[in-house]
Amino acid sequence: xxxxxxxxxxxxxxxxxxxxxxxxxxxxxxxxxxxxxxxxxxxxxxxxxxxxxxxxxxxxxxxxxxxxxxxxxxxxxxxxxxxxxxxxxxxxxxxxxxxxxxxxxxxxxxxxxxxxxxxxxxxxxxxxxxxxxxxxxxxxxxxxxxxxxxxxxxxxxxxxxxxxxxxxxxxxxxxxxxxxxxxxxxxxxxxxxxxxxxxxxxxxxxxxxxxxxxxxxxxxxxxxxx
Numbered sequence: 001x002x003x004x005x006x007x008x009x010x011x012x013x014x015x016x017x018x019x020x021x022x023x024x025x026x027x028x029x030x031x032x033x034x035x036x037x038x039x040x041x042x043x044x045x046x047x048x049x050x051x052x053x054x055x056x057x058x059x060x061x062x063x064x065x066x067x068x069x070x071x072x073x074x075x076x077x078x079x080x081x082x083x084x085x086x087x088x089x090x091x092x093x094x095x096x097x098x099x100x101x102x103x104x105x106x107x108x109x110x111x112x113x114x115x116x117x118x119x120x121x122x123x124x125x126x127x128x129x130x131x132x133x134x135x136x137x138x139x140x141x142x143x144x145x146x147x148x149x150x151x152x153x154x155x156x157x158x159x160x161x162x163x164x165x166x167x168x169x170x171x172x173x174x175x176x177x178x179x180x181x182x183x184x185x186x187x188x189x190x191x192x193x194x195x196x197x198x199x200x201x202x203x204x205x206x207x208x209x210x211x212x213x214x215x216x217x218x219x220x221x222x223x224x225x226x
Contacts, residue, residue, distance in 0.1 A: 010038070011171060014064040014072060016050075018043035023172030024065050024075060025122065031078045033167060033176050034105040034122055041100045044087065048102075051080050065171065073169070082106055112141040117181035120167075122174050131155065134164065134177060142181055144190065149203035157189065 010020040016039075023036035037044070053059025054077075064072045077083075086103040105122070112119035119141045123130055135151045138158065146154060158164035158179070163186070167176035193199040 009068060009172065011068070012066045013037065013047075014066055015060060016043065016047050016063065019047055021065055021171070023174055024073075024170075025167055025174060025176040026075050026169035027167050027176070027178065028165075029076070030074055030169070031076045032083070032104070032106070033120055034103070034109065034174065035075070036172065037102045037104075038099055039102075041087075041089065041098060044100050044102045048085065048104075051077055051083075054080075067171070073171075082108075084110070112137070112179075114141060114143065117141055117143060117179075117183050119179045121177040121179070123177065125170075125173055125175050134179075137177075137179055138164070138181075141179055142186070143183060144187060147199075147201070147203075150199055153193075153199070154190075158186075161185070 010022050011024070013019045013021055019037045019039045021035060021037045023034065024032075025034040027033055037047070039047070047060075050058055050060045054061050060077060062074055062076045064074050066072055083104055084107045085105075087100055089098055089100050106120055108118065108120040109122050119137055121133060121137050123133055127133070131151070135148075135155060138154065139146055155164065158181070161182070163179065163181050165178050165180075167178055170176055190199065
Protein backbone atom coordinates (compact mmCIF):
# COMPACT_ATOMS: atom_id res chain seq x y z
CA UNK A 1 0.00 0.00 0.00
CA UNK A 2 1.59 3.33 -1.01
CA UNK A 3 1.97 6.20 1.39
CA UNK A 4 -1.29 8.12 1.53
CA UNK A 5 -2.59 11.40 2.86
CA UNK A 6 -6.20 12.27 3.64
CA UNK A 7 -7.95 14.42 1.08
CA UNK A 8 -9.31 17.82 2.03
CA UNK A 9 -12.82 16.37 2.43
CA UNK A 10 -13.51 13.91 5.24
CA UNK A 11 -16.92 12.29 5.64
CA UNK A 12 -18.21 10.71 8.83
CA UNK A 13 -19.49 7.14 8.90
CA UNK A 14 -22.76 7.29 10.81
CA UNK A 15 -22.52 3.86 12.45
CA UNK A 16 -18.84 4.38 13.42
CA UNK A 17 -18.34 8.03 14.45
CA UNK A 18 -14.65 7.44 15.18
CA UNK A 19 -14.01 6.73 11.48
CA UNK A 20 -13.66 9.42 8.83
CA UNK A 21 -13.77 8.49 5.14
CA UNK A 22 -11.86 10.41 2.46
CA UNK A 23 -12.92 8.11 -0.39
CA UNK A 24 -15.80 5.76 -1.14
CA UNK A 25 -16.99 4.08 -4.35
CA UNK A 26 -20.13 1.99 -4.81
CA UNK A 27 -21.62 0.12 -7.73
CA UNK A 28 -25.02 0.42 -9.44
CA UNK A 29 -26.70 -1.47 -6.59
CA UNK A 30 -25.01 0.46 -3.78
CA UNK A 31 -22.52 -2.32 -3.00
CA UNK A 32 -19.13 -1.35 -1.62
CA UNK A 33 -16.32 -1.31 -4.18
CA UNK A 34 -13.75 0.85 -2.35
CA UNK A 35 -13.50 2.63 0.99
CA UNK A 36 -10.66 4.67 2.49
CA UNK A 37 -10.97 5.62 6.16
CA UNK A 38 -8.84 7.27 8.82
CA UNK A 39 -9.03 6.49 12.54
CA UNK A 40 -7.12 5.14 15.50
CA UNK A 41 -6.13 1.51 15.09
CA UNK A 42 -8.62 0.31 17.71
CA UNK A 43 -11.51 1.97 15.83
CA UNK A 44 -10.34 0.44 12.55
CA UNK A 45 -10.16 -3.05 14.06
CA UNK A 46 -13.60 -2.65 15.65
CA UNK A 47 -15.05 -1.61 12.29
CA UNK A 48 -13.54 -4.64 10.53
CA UNK A 49 -14.81 -6.95 13.26
CA UNK A 50 -18.35 -5.59 12.96
CA UNK A 51 -18.32 -6.18 9.21
CA UNK A 52 -17.68 -9.88 9.77
CA UNK A 53 -20.72 -10.15 12.07
CA UNK A 54 -23.15 -9.21 9.31
CA UNK A 55 -26.72 -8.94 10.61
CA UNK A 56 -25.82 -10.20 14.08
CA UNK A 57 -25.90 -7.92 17.10
CA UNK A 58 -23.54 -4.97 16.62
CA UNK A 59 -22.72 -6.26 13.14
CA UNK A 60 -22.72 -4.18 9.97
CA UNK A 61 -24.08 -5.37 6.65
CA UNK A 62 -24.29 -1.75 5.54
CA UNK A 63 -23.19 1.68 6.71
CA UNK A 64 -23.99 5.31 5.87
CA UNK A 65 -21.52 7.94 4.73
CA UNK A 66 -22.47 11.46 5.82
CA UNK A 67 -21.47 14.05 3.20
CA UNK A 68 -20.49 17.69 3.76
CA UNK A 69 -24.04 18.66 2.80
CA UNK A 70 -25.46 16.37 5.49
CA UNK A 71 -26.78 13.71 3.10
CA UNK A 72 -26.72 10.12 4.36
CA UNK A 73 -25.55 7.73 1.64
CA UNK A 74 -26.08 3.99 2.28
CA UNK A 75 -23.34 1.56 1.29
CA UNK A 76 -24.02 -2.20 1.26
CA UNK A 77 -21.18 -4.41 2.42
CA UNK A 78 -22.21 -7.57 0.59
CA UNK A 79 -20.00 -10.64 0.92
CA UNK A 80 -17.08 -9.75 3.19
CA UNK A 81 -15.11 -12.66 1.71
CA UNK A 82 -14.89 -10.72 -1.57
CA UNK A 83 -13.23 -7.74 0.11
CA UNK A 84 -9.54 -7.18 0.69
CA UNK A 85 -7.94 -4.72 3.09
CA UNK A 86 -4.75 -2.71 3.39
CA UNK A 87 -3.83 -0.89 6.60
CA UNK A 88 -0.97 1.51 7.21
CA UNK A 89 -0.16 3.59 10.27
CA UNK A 90 0.35 6.94 8.58
CA UNK A 91 0.45 9.39 11.48
CA UNK A 92 1.96 8.12 14.73
CA UNK A 93 1.95 11.35 16.74
CA UNK A 94 -1.24 13.41 16.68
CA UNK A 95 -3.57 14.93 19.27
CA UNK A 96 -5.72 11.83 18.84
CA UNK A 97 -2.91 9.28 18.99
CA UNK A 98 -1.61 7.19 16.11
CA UNK A 99 -3.86 7.30 13.03
CA UNK A 100 -4.26 4.41 10.62
CA UNK A 101 -5.46 4.48 7.03
CA UNK A 102 -7.66 1.55 5.98
CA UNK A 103 -8.38 0.64 2.38
CA UNK A 104 -11.23 -1.84 1.93
CA UNK A 105 -11.98 -2.91 -1.63
CA UNK A 106 -13.46 -5.56 -3.91
CA UNK A 107 -10.69 -7.96 -4.92
CA UNK A 108 -11.65 -7.56 -8.59
CA UNK A 109 -10.03 -4.12 -8.36
CA UNK A 110 -6.64 -5.81 -8.29
CA UNK A 111 -7.37 -9.22 -9.86
CA UNK A 112 -9.78 -9.55 -12.81
CA UNK A 113 -12.30 -12.39 -12.71
CA UNK A 114 -11.12 -13.98 -15.95
CA UNK A 115 -13.54 -16.90 -15.66
CA UNK A 116 -16.47 -14.48 -15.90
CA UNK A 117 -14.65 -11.84 -17.98
CA UNK A 118 -15.33 -9.13 -15.38
CA UNK A 119 -13.19 -6.66 -13.48
CA UNK A 120 -13.24 -3.34 -11.62
CA UNK A 121 -10.89 -0.39 -11.98
CA UNK A 122 -10.10 2.46 -9.59
CA UNK A 123 -8.60 5.53 -11.28
CA UNK A 124 -7.80 9.09 -10.21
CA UNK A 125 -10.53 11.48 -11.29
CA UNK A 126 -9.81 13.03 -14.70
CA UNK A 127 -6.67 10.93 -15.07
CA UNK A 128 -4.64 11.65 -18.18
CA UNK A 129 -3.97 7.92 -18.43
CA UNK A 130 -7.58 6.72 -18.11
CA UNK A 131 -7.78 5.28 -21.64
CA UNK A 132 -4.48 3.43 -21.29
CA UNK A 133 -5.48 1.99 -17.92
CA UNK A 134 -8.89 0.86 -19.16
CA UNK A 135 -7.38 -0.72 -22.26
CA UNK A 136 -4.90 -2.64 -20.11
CA UNK A 137 -7.82 -3.82 -17.97
CA UNK A 138 -9.72 -5.00 -21.07
CA UNK A 139 -6.72 -6.90 -22.45
CA UNK A 140 -6.00 -8.51 -19.06
CA UNK A 141 -9.63 -9.60 -18.64
CA UNK A 142 -10.85 -10.48 -22.14
CA UNK A 143 -10.15 -14.06 -23.31
CA UNK A 144 -10.05 -12.89 -26.94
CA UNK A 145 -6.79 -11.74 -28.59
CA UNK A 146 -6.88 -7.97 -29.04
CA UNK A 147 -4.37 -5.87 -30.96
CA UNK A 148 -3.29 -2.54 -29.48
CA UNK A 149 -4.26 -0.52 -32.56
CA UNK A 150 -7.87 -1.72 -32.08
CA UNK A 151 -7.96 0.11 -28.74
CA UNK A 152 -10.16 3.13 -29.45
CA UNK A 153 -12.64 1.21 -31.57
CA UNK A 154 -13.00 -1.69 -29.10
CA UNK A 155 -13.32 0.62 -26.07
CA UNK A 156 -16.03 2.63 -27.80
CA UNK A 157 -17.82 -0.59 -28.72
CA UNK A 158 -17.66 -1.87 -25.11
CA UNK A 159 -18.90 1.43 -23.72
CA UNK A 160 -21.69 1.66 -26.31
CA UNK A 161 -22.96 -1.78 -25.31
CA UNK A 162 -22.61 -1.11 -21.55
CA UNK A 163 -19.88 -3.72 -21.16
CA UNK A 164 -17.60 -0.98 -19.83
CA UNK A 165 -19.32 1.52 -17.54
CA UNK A 166 -18.40 4.16 -15.00
CA UNK A 167 -19.70 3.43 -11.51
CA UNK A 168 -22.31 5.99 -10.41
CA UNK A 169 -21.29 6.52 -6.77
CA UNK A 170 -17.88 8.03 -6.01
CA UNK A 171 -16.76 10.30 -3.17
CA UNK A 172 -13.20 11.56 -2.96
CA UNK A 173 -10.32 11.62 -5.44
CA UNK A 174 -11.05 8.32 -7.22
CA UNK A 175 -13.60 7.07 -9.77
CA UNK A 176 -14.66 3.50 -10.46
CA UNK A 177 -15.25 1.56 -13.68
CA UNK A 178 -16.85 -1.84 -14.24
CA UNK A 179 -15.91 -4.20 -17.06
CA UNK A 180 -18.41 -6.99 -17.75
CA UNK A 181 -17.75 -8.56 -21.15
CA UNK A 182 -20.37 -10.57 -22.98
CA UNK A 183 -17.79 -12.81 -24.60
CA UNK A 184 -20.21 -14.43 -27.06
CA UNK A 185 -21.52 -11.09 -28.31
CA UNK A 186 -18.05 -9.55 -28.50
CA UNK A 187 -16.74 -12.57 -30.40
CA UNK A 188 -19.51 -12.25 -32.98
CA UNK A 189 -18.98 -8.52 -33.35
CA UNK A 190 -15.19 -8.61 -33.65
CA UNK A 191 -15.43 -11.49 -36.12
CA UNK A 192 -17.77 -9.44 -38.29
CA UNK A 193 -15.51 -6.38 -38.10
CA UNK A 194 -12.50 -8.48 -39.11
CA UNK A 195 -14.32 -10.09 -42.02
CA UNK A 196 -15.56 -6.70 -43.23
CA UNK A 197 -12.05 -5.23 -43.09
CA UNK A 198 -12.80 -2.71 -40.32
CA UNK A 199 -10.37 -4.48 -37.99
CA UNK A 200 -7.11 -5.49 -39.61
CA UNK A 201 -3.62 -6.57 -38.64
CA UNK A 202 -2.26 -3.29 -40.00
CA UNK A 203 -2.67 -0.24 -37.78
CA UNK A 204 -2.87 2.52 -40.47
CA UNK A 205 -6.06 1.09 -41.98
CA UNK A 206 -7.98 1.88 -38.77
CA UNK A 207 -7.50 5.62 -39.08
CA UNK A 208 -10.25 6.09 -41.67
CA UNK A 209 -12.90 4.04 -39.79
CA UNK A 210 -15.96 6.05 -38.78
CA UNK A 211 -18.41 5.12 -36.02
CA UNK A 212 -21.40 4.98 -38.42
CA UNK A 213 -19.56 2.27 -40.31
CA UNK A 214 -18.76 0.47 -37.07
CA UNK A 215 -22.41 0.59 -36.00
CA UNK A 216 -23.60 -0.59 -39.39
CA UNK A 217 -21.41 -3.68 -39.10
CA UNK A 218 -21.74 -4.44 -35.39
CA UNK A 219 -25.41 -3.75 -34.67
CA UNK A 220 -26.85 -6.67 -36.68
CA UNK A 221 -24.37 -9.03 -35.06
CA UNK A 222 -25.16 -7.89 -31.54
CA UNK A 223 -28.90 -8.08 -32.21
CA UNK A 224 -28.50 -11.61 -33.52
CA UNK A 225 -26.98 -12.84 -30.26
CA UNK A 226 -29.14 -10.70 -27.95
